[in-house]
Amino acid sequence: MTKINKAIAVIEKPFSLDVLDYMINNSEIFDRLEKININQQERDINEKMSEIMTVLQNPI
Numbered sequence: 001m002t003k004i005n006k007a008i009a010v011i012e013k014p015f016s017l018d019v020l021d022y023m024i025n026n027s028e029i030f031d032r033l034e035k036i037n038i039n040q041q042e043r044d045i046n047e048k049m050s051e052i053m054t055v056l057q058n059p060i
Contacts, residue, residue, distance in 0.1 A: 024030065 022029075
């Protein structure tokens with residue numbers, strides 16, 4: 001995923017180009033937002049794994 005795509009993925013929409021430019025060019029904020037995005041992806045994976053384990057433990 002490119003830097004601009006990562007920035008777009010974590011900012012609230014609709015957004016202005018000024019906000020997008022600020023987010024991309026402010027590395028501290030960008031790094032913090034990227035960590036939030038990664039943490040959300042990890043939570044999503046954990047939720048899916050939990051659902052899979054439930055299905056596997058309770059076959060039809």
